[in-house]
Amino acid sequence: MTAGVDVGAKFAKVVILKDGQVIARAKALVGFDLLKSASDVFEIALKDAGLSRNDIQRVVATGMGGNAILQKPPINADEAVSVIVAGAAGAYQVVPSVRTVIDVGAEEGRGIKVEGGKVKDFVINERCAAGAGTFIEAMARALEVKVEDMGQMSLKSVNAIPMNAQCCVFAESEVVSLIHSKVSKEDVSRAIHDAIAGRISSMVLRIGVEKDVVLIGGCALNAGFLPPLEKELHTSIIVPEFPEFVSALGAAVIAANPTR
Amino acid sequence: MKAHYGYKDGSGDYFIIIDTDKCNGCGKCVEACPYQVLELIPNEFDIEGGTMAAVKEEHRKKIKYSCAPCKPVAGERRLPCVLSCEPEAITHSW
Amino acid sequence: MEQAEVKTQEYWRWPEYRMTVSGKDWHNASVMTAGVDIGSVGSKAAVLVDGELYAYAVMRTGGVSEDTAVKVTTWALEGTDLEIGKLHYVVGTGYGRVNVPFAKKSITEIACHARGANYIYGPTVRTVLDIGGQDCKAIRCDEKGKVLSFLMNDKCAAGTGRGLEVFADLISVPIQELGKVSLSVDQEPPPVSNICVIFAKAESLSLLRQGWSKEKVAAAYHAAMADRIIDLLTRVGIEKDFVITGGVAKNIGVVQRLERILKIKPLEPKMDPILAGALGAGLFAKALYEKEQGLR
Numbered sequence: 001m002t003a004g005v006d007v008g009a010k011f012a013k014v015v016i017l018k019d020g021q022v023i024a025r026a027k028a029l030v031g032f033d034l035l036k037s038a039s040d041v042f043e044i045a046l047k048d049a050g051l052s053r054n055d056i057q058r059v060v061a062t063g064m065g066g067n068a069i070l071q072k073p074p075i076n077a078d079e080a081v082s083v084i085v086a087g088a089a090g091a092y093q094v095v096p097s098v099r100t101v102i103d104v105g106a107e108e109g110r111g112i113k114v115e116g117g118k119v120k121d122f123v124i125n126e127r128c129a130a131g132a133g134t135f136i137e138a139m140a141r142a143l144e145v146k147v148e149d150m151g152q153m154s155l156k157s158v159n160a161i162p163m164n165a166q167c168c169v170f171a172e173s174e175v176v177s178l179i180h181s182k183v184s185k186e187d188v189s190r191a192i193h194d195a196i197a198g199r200i201s202s203m204v205l206r207i208g209v210e211k212d213v214v215l216i217g218g219c220a221l222n223a224g225f226l227p228p229l230e231k232e233l234h235t236s237i238i239v240p241e242f243p244e245f246v247s248a249l250g251a252a253v254i255a256a257n258p259t260r
Numbered sequence: 261m262k263a264h265y266g267y268k269d270g271s272g273d274y275f276i277i278i279d280t281d282k283c284n285g286c287g288k289c290v291e292a293c294p295y296q297v298l299e300l301i302p303n304e305f306d307i308e309g310g311t312m313a314a315v316k317e318e319h320r321k322k323i324k325y326s327c328a329p330c331k332p333v334a335g336e337r338r339l340p341c342v343l344s345c346e347p348e349a350i351t352h353s354w
Numbered sequence: 355m356e357q358a359e360v361k362t363q364e365y366w367r368w369p370e371y372r373m374t375v376s377g378k379d380w381h382n383a384s385v386m387t388a389g390v391d392i393g394s395v396g397s398k399a400a401v402l403v404d405g406e407l408y409a410y411a412v413m414r415t416g417g418v419s420e421d422t423a424v425k426v427t428t429w430a431l432e433g434t435d436l437e438i439g440k441l442h443y444v445v446g447t448g449y450g451r452v453n454v455p456f457a458k459k460s461i462t463e464i465a466c467h468a469r470g471a472n473y474i475y476g477p478t479v480r481t482v483l484d485i486g487g488q489d490c491k492a493i494r495c496d497e498k499g500k501v502l503s504f505l506m507n508d509k510c511a512a513g514t515g516r517g518l519e520v521f522a523d524l525i526s527v528p529i530q531e532l533g534k535v536s537l538s539v540d541q542e543p544p545p546v547s548n549i550c551v552i553f554a555k556a557e558s559l560s561l562l563r564q565g566w567s568k569e570k571v572a573a574a575y576h577a578a579m580a581d582r583i584i585d586l587l588t589r590v591g592i593e594k595d596f597v598i599t600g601g602v603a604k605n606i607g608v609v610q611r612l613e614r615i616l617k618i619k620p621l622e623p624k625m626d627p628i629l630a631g632a633l634g635a636g637l638f639a640k641a642l643y644e645k646e647q648g649l650r
Contacts, residue, residue, distance in 0.1 A: 032560060032563065121333045121334050123333050125271065127269075127271045127548060127550060128269045128270040128271045128510070128550055129550055129552035129553060131271070134552060162318075164321070166322045166509050166510075167321075167509055167510050168551070169551045169552065170488060170511055177417070198322075198325065199322070199325050202326070203328055205328055205329040206329070206332050206333050207332070207334070261502055262504075263503075264503075264504065264505035264589060264590065266507075266509075268507055268510065268582065268585060268586060270548060270549060273585070273589075275505070304462050304465055305462075305464070305465055305501045321509035322509070
């Protein structure tokens with residue numbers, strides 16, 4: 001039995017794997033203390049599966065905060081791998097025909113080219129909030145709408161409007177001014193999704209788009225994110241079940257196959 | 261005059277630089293660009309006027325994304341705009 | 355039932371103002387022109403009498419640019435008994451330059467800024483750094499105020515006045531005092547690691563929670579901002595004399611750090627540097643009017 005712990009910028013995700021089957025999943029917000037946050041989620045996953053730490057042969061950490069739990073109790077992760085490697089491994093596990101992975105989290109967007117389950121190329125959209133999930137959250141606040149409702153709202157839009165601002169901070173002001181100009185919340189929400197999908201697509205084009213294309217990470221849960229992405233990339237995209245757990249799953253798979 | 265179009269943000273510096281002293285307003289770069297990023301505009305900086313190439317207003321704030329397809333991670337990098345410019349007036353900072 | 359009075363201070367709101375330059379009169383002048391600079395955050399109108407600054411006004415840009423253009427110019431003329439209609443030529447500039455209904459021409463803010471800086475600081479100016487509400491411009495010019503090289507960053511809020519507004523709100527310090535607050539540290543802390551305003555905000559919150567004082571956090575943010583600005587300046591190159599214009603020129607926290615790192619002292623302005631764009635536009639208006647008249 002192995003476990004994968006993905007300590008992301010916003011959420012910590014844990015997957016427990018037994019003989020290639022997922023037997024537990026847990027996720028929770030990450031606080032200032034990464035180790036504590038990750039450990040708490042780990043505990044929840046163990047409890048869910050009715051196991052203790054000793055039952056887990058190997059734990060692999062990944063994500064921005066992966067190193068925080070490396071060989072630190074109570075998790076004592078054996079190894080930390082980059083989220084690129086974990087994302088590819090996880091996507092390959094759920095969609096063996098995958099050639100392109102798009103992973104959009106809270107603070108980073110990544111494109112991974114996969115060949116035979118291994119990372120061939122990758123591109124990262126980092127250090128700019130407009131290229132990741134934070135953008136959608138910030139815009140939800142500006143619209144005074146719950147983040148969970150943003151996606152469905154955008155699907156009800158009737159007009160496509162371009163967004164001029166390419167920065168989270170400026171986009172917030174633009175959203176407010178669009179609402180003042182009586183643009184519907186649905187149309188604004190769609191503009192927001194179109195904008196971020198455009199940015200992510202451009203980056204993915206740098207590694208080339210080859211089917212099957214798989215979308216993972218927290219943003220994949222957003223129903224409004226997929227349509228503009230498919231449109232920009234001119235291809236259908238597969239969103240696996242529990243997309244936000246795929247990198248943690250990848251880490252657990254790597255833990256189960258140490259000689260890879 | 262050197263016009264720098266683009267920006268710097270948390271992820272890096274992205275500028276297309278057009279040297280209007282070298283640019284002869286031929287427009288070959290405008291046609292060569294597969295994503296219509298460039299255009300010819302009147303030169304407001306010189307009393308003599310004339311036309312000069314420039315990055316379209318709508319692309320200046322997202323030039324990293326506009327030019328991304330011409331800059332693959334692996335493989336050869338061919339920038340059609342730069343290649344089409346005889347006086348070598350256009351350069352990319354990234 | 356008693357209504358509790360909720361006092362909410364808007365830390366980000368800077369004051370608006372107007373002024374008539376003393377000792378000047380338009381009644382005996384030949385050419386009255388104006389430059390109207392509609393920025394995305396602030397709008398400025400400069401009225402010139404025979405090519406010299408006569409009156410001006412600075413106010414926040416409203417929802418409708420055309421209305422702001424009229425408002426700010428009318429306000430600049432308040433108490434002078436000169437009207438917009440009596441002006442010989444008006445040039446619009448800035449982000450909203452096409453929205454100045456009474457302007458005869460619109461000219462890019464880059465060209466106007468260089469020209470205006472040449473007026474404010476004199477013919478020795480070679481490098482103009484303009485840090486506005488939503489953008490940051492670096493301009494190299496010659497002794498006549500003609501542009502030799504320029505760069506404008508209006509994509510990213512870091513390194514602009516907007517970034518400072520967000521920060522002022524975050525640490526509850528009025529924006530006019532933010533610069534001073536950032537200098538009230540014994541030792542300069544390292545700059546915040548992530549200059550993206552969103553991430554810097556999160557980082558600053560965490561620093562405040564760790565016990566950092568407001569002053570220290572402000573210093574860390576201003577240090578990062580100075581670094582970002584210098585990166586942009588370096589791209590066009592820095593040649594003396596160097597000047598700083600735009601609203602953020604009033605933030606001594608940014609200005610002093612730039613001086614310290616560049617080891618160049620920017621020239622002191624003879625008048626409000628926020629007017630550079632509008633002034634340059636007003637001067638272009640005079641040149642264009644005289645050219646028109648010359649042809650007749």
